[in-house]
Amino acid sequence: MAGVISRGERARSFGEVAEDYDRLRPSPPDAAVDWLLPERAGTVADLAAGTGLLTRALARRVPRVVAVEPDDRMAGVLRDHSPGVAVVRAVGEHLPLGGTRLDGVFIQSAWHWLDPGRAIPEIGRVLRPGGRFGAVWITRDRDVDWVGELDRARRPAGPADVSPAVREAGQRARRRTVELPDDGLFDREENASFRYTRTMTVDDFLGLLATYSRIITADPAGVAGDAERARHYLAERFPGATQLEVPLHAWTWRARRA
Numbered sequence: 550m551a552g553v554i555s556r557g558e559r560a561r562s563f564g565e566v567a568e569d570y571d572r573l574r575p576s577p578p579d580a581a582v583d584w585l586l587p588e589r590a591g592t593v594a595d596l597a598a599g600t601g602l603l604t605r606a607l608a609r610r611v612p613r614v615v616a617v618e619p620d621d622r623m624a625g626v627l628r629d630h631s632p633g634v635a636v637v638r639a640v641g642e643h644l645p646l647g648g649t650r651l652d653g654v655f656i657q658s659a660w661h662w663l664d665p666g667r668a669i670p671e672i673g674r675v676l677r678p679g680g681r682f683g684a685v686w687i688t689r690d691r692d693v694d695w696v697g698e699l700d701r702a703r704r705p706a707g708p709a710d711v712s713p714a715v716r717e718a719g720q721r722a723r724r725r726t727v728e729l730p731d732d733g734l735f736d737r738e739e740n741a742s743f744r745y746t747r748t749m750t751v752d753d754f755l756g757l758l759a760t761y762s763r764i765i766t767a768d769p770a771g772v773a774g775d776a777e778r779a780r781h782y783l784a785e786r787f788p789g790a791t792q793l794e795v796p797l798h799a800w801t802w803r804a805r806r807a
Contacts (some may be wrong), residue, residue, distance in 0.1 A: 554766050556662075558766060559762040559763075559766055560662045560762070561620060562762045562765040562766050563599065563620065563623060563760070563762065563765065564620040564621070564622030564623050565622070565765055566759070566760050566765060567600055567620075567622045567623050567625070567626045568626060569756055569759070569760055570599065570600055570623070570626075570760045571599075571600035571601070571602070571626045571627075571630060572753075573749075573753055573756050573757040573760055574599075574600075574602055574687075574757065574760055575602070575687050575747055575795075575797050576602045576603070576605070576606055577602070577603055577606055577657060577685050577687060577799055578743050578745045578797075578799055579606070580743050581685055581741075581743045581799045581801050582603075582606045582607065582610065582685075583610075584741050584743075584801055584803070585653070585655055585681065585683035585685065585801055585803055586607075586610060586611070586653060586681065586683075587652055587653055587679075587680065587681040589652075590610075590611045590652040590653050590681075591611065591612055591613060591652055592611070592612070592613040592614075592615070592649065592651055592652055593607055593611050593613075593614055593615070593651055593652055593653035593654065593655060594614070594615040594616075594617055594644070594646065594651055594653070594654045594655070594675070595607055595614060595615070595616045595617065595655055595656070595657070596617050596641040596644075596654060596655070596656040596659070596663070596668075596672075597617070597618065597619075597640075597641055597656055597657075597659035597660075597662060597663065598616035598617055598618040598623075598624075598627060598636075599618060599620075599623050599627070599657070599659065600623050600626040600627050600630065601616060601626070601627035601630055601631040601634065602657060603655060603656075603657035603685065604616045604627060604631050604634055605630070605631055605634075607655065608631065608633065608634055611652075611653075613635070614634050614635070615634075615635045615636075615637055615646065615649075615651075616631065616634050616635065616636045616637065617637050617639050617640075617641065617644065618636065618637075618638065618639075619638060619639060619640045621638065624636050624638060640663075641656070641663045641668045641671065641672070642663060642664050642667035642668045642671055643667075643671065644671050644672075644674075644675050646675045647675075649675060650675070650676070650677040650680075651675050651676050651677065651680055652676075652677060652680050652681065653676075653680055653681040653682070653683065654672045654675065654676055654680070654681075654682050654683075655681075655682075655683045655684065655685070656683075656684050656685075657684070657685050657686075657687065658685070658686050658687055660684050660686075660727060665727070665728065666730075669727075669729065669730065669734070669735075670734070673734045673735065673806055676806040677806065678806055678807070679805060679806060680805070680806040681803055681804075681805060681806070682727075682735060682803065682804050682805075682806065683801065683802065683803035683804075684726075684727055684801070684802045684803075685799055685800065685801045685802075686725045686799070686800045686801075687797060687798070687799045687800075688797070688798055688800075689795065689796065689797060689798070690744060690796035690797055690798040691798075692798070693796040695786055696796060698782070698786075699779060699782050699783070699786075702778050702779065702781075702782040703758070703775050703778050703779050703782075725800040725802070726740065726800075726802050727802055727804070729804060733807055734806070734807060735804040735805060735806060735807060736804065736805055736807045737804060737805040738802070738803070738804045739802070739803050739804075740800070740801065740802050741801050742798060742799065742800045742801065743798075743799045743801070744796065744797070744798050744799075745796075745797050745799070746794045746795060746796050746797065747794075747795045747797055748792055748793070748794055748795070749792065749793055749795050750791060750792055750793075751780075751783055751787075751790060751791060751792065751793060754783075754793050754795060755776055755779055755780060755783075757795075758775070758776075758779055759772065759775075759776065
């Protein structure tokens, strides 16, 4: 039986599958990125940038993007696929950007791994007044019946237990919002959501399911069982299919640096 999995182990696990993460995880839809960005942004940062899925979307719109990523394995893939982007090895709670006043700071699907009490003041420190703080969370759209049914068919899988810090991080991830302190540092909070689809082969979709920390940190028997249950469900639901139209849901949140 697997032991207790710590928050740090879960957060660092993505580097083990960095290439698959970059190839299989969904990029944000254009409409979500456009909604997050302020007008005439010149320099922005992508926190916990991972392999650069959001970074590259920002770089297509903004002259200068700084990608902040603590894991060398993830950052290595980011550098390979994001020429022209400045990559800084750091965490969101301590940004080595003291001489920079950014127009925007953004994060995709990783806010729950940060310590909000330390990260929010740090983000406020590097943003210019009127700058934008934004987040996007991308998940499979579980309002579509087969997606929810697949998740139920895959259970159980994952480690035998997780630490209380991991459970709390998971709860924050499901909130899909940033809880700001009542200190006046940020104002004008807004939310929006965007639905879209992505065409994937069945094998790639199964590979996508294996890029989440619950599976990466599971024992091999648990991983194999999860994949077999998922493949069996898809074969029954979509007999003979080699490709799927995967429904995705992007939740977005933004606020202004007061």
